[in-house]
Amino acid sequence: QVQLVDSGGGxxxxxxxxxxxxxxxxxxxxxxxxxxxxxxxxxxxxFVAAINWSGRGTYYADSVKGRFTIFxxxxxxxxxxxxxxxxxxxxxxxxxxxxxxANVLHSRVYEYDYWGQGTQVTVSS
Numbered sequence: 001q002v003q004l005v006d007s008g009g010g011x012x013x014x015x016x017x018x019x020x021x022x023x024x025x026x027x028x029x030x031x032x033x034x035x036x037x038x039x040x041x042x043x044x045x046x047f048v049a050a051i052n053w054s055g056r057g058t059y060y061a062d063s064v065k066g067r068f069t070i071f072x073x074x075x076x077x078x079x080x081x082x083x084x085x086x087x088x089x090x091x092x093x094x095x096x097x098x099x100x101x102a103n104v105l106h107s108r109v110y111e112y113d114y115w116g117q118g119t120q121v122t123v124s125s
Contacts, residue, residue: 003026
């Protein structure tokens, strides 16, 4: 089992940067691909980025490509999402999640079986 705790959100201005963290406890973190999703009010949860177990493979939604970077530190059992050039449309609750597998990068919610509690990111214009 894996427990995930998201942190690092906040209120920022357009163009600013934030780094989100996802601290994992329990077994199997190093055997799982990890993902970040977000959910804005009234909208479905959407994929943001994913990273495989080694950190060598990554995958991004088109809306964040070139601005966001996903990375992980397996020694610290932590995954991160670096967000640069934030836009008001990035405003959402951000969730990290553990994939059911180690290497294949998925963008669908049902492929992930453990979720963090979410951290709010608000970007003002």
